[in-house]
Amino acid sequence: MYDPVPQPELLAAFRAGDPRALARAISRCESGRGADLIRELYPLTGRALTVGLTGPPGVGKSTLSGALVAHARALGKTVGVISVDPSSPFSHGALLGDRIRLAEHFTDPDVFIRSMASRGHLGGLAGATADAVSLMDAFGKDVVMIETVGVGQSEIEIAEVADTTLVALQPGSGDAVQVLKAGVLEIADVFVVNKSDHPMALQLQREIRSMMEMLTYAGWVPALVSTQALEGKGVDALWDAIVAHDAWLRESGALQTKRRSAFAHRVRQLSLGTLEGHVEDAIDALPTDLDPYAAADAVLRRFGVAGGVQALGNVRAHGDVRATVKGL
Secondary structure (H helix, E strand, O other), X not given: OOOOOOHHHHHHHHHOOOHXXXXXXXXXXXXXXXXXXXXXXXXXXXXXEEEEEEOOOOOOHHHHHHHHHHHHHHOOOOEEEEEEEOOOOOOOOOOOHHHHHHHHHOOOOOEEEEEEEOXXXXXXXXXXXXXXHHHHHHHOOOEEEEEOOOOOOOOOHHHHXXXXXXXXXXXXXXXXXXXXXXXXXXXXXXXXXXXXXXXXHHHHHHHHHHHHOOOOOOOOOOEEEEOEHHHOEOHHHHHHHHHHHHHHHHHHOHHHHHHHHHHHHHHHHHHHHHHHHHHHHHHHOOOOOOOHHHHHHHHHHHOOOOOHHHHHHHHHHOOOHHHHHHHX
């Protein structure tokens, strides 16, 4: 959608604390026109406590988000919330239903809520989520919460965006153990067993502790908190765990390392997104008599990758593709 507000006026309103300017800025980023805004405002980032909340569908993430927002506001903190909803693979539309559970905060001027459609973006987030986090941070929000789409075993991008990652799980659901089997187990800074009044809640906590014993933690050992978000039970303990992790990040120096990794991930995603379009153009220009490897080799050489597919193939055999791609 076209935004008639000139950028200087938008920036002035943003710096003056106008929430409409924040909304417009996020919309520009969603439409792919936010690069200049981020350049101007990025020096103001790095102050907010960023919390990511992920877990399987139906675990109560939105209710838990609402409870955490209420707790943060009771402590006098300003809050920004980004709720990512899944998009239809057919119509590309999204219900944006997560707002319903946050309705009690709509009239609070110190809470800014933004729903975003995933639009096919993998990892449980939307393409512009990182930009929205930066903008809310630059706007001066004390806490920025990101609630992902209901995720499976490998959708772990939230750990590259948030300083503290909460993994919410529900007792009595096979999804909980399935989620624990892979990457999500390793990104959790805090495990949240929600709906703790369920008779199988203690069993799930035992399963989590058992699986944690299979991993070696060099620094922070994930906290395990039990909540009943609908009634607000355990939310204070969850907030304490978030604050404790934030303190550990700052005292250990891990926060700088984590944010540098997140910065690298963001640059990589932006670069690869731009390159993808150029690769498509290069493919369209290829002769039709090439085999797939020869065609890929031609495309890679066009971008100055010495050795083409063979170079990447040798690295793949040694299991270090990511390092090579990072070095291209």
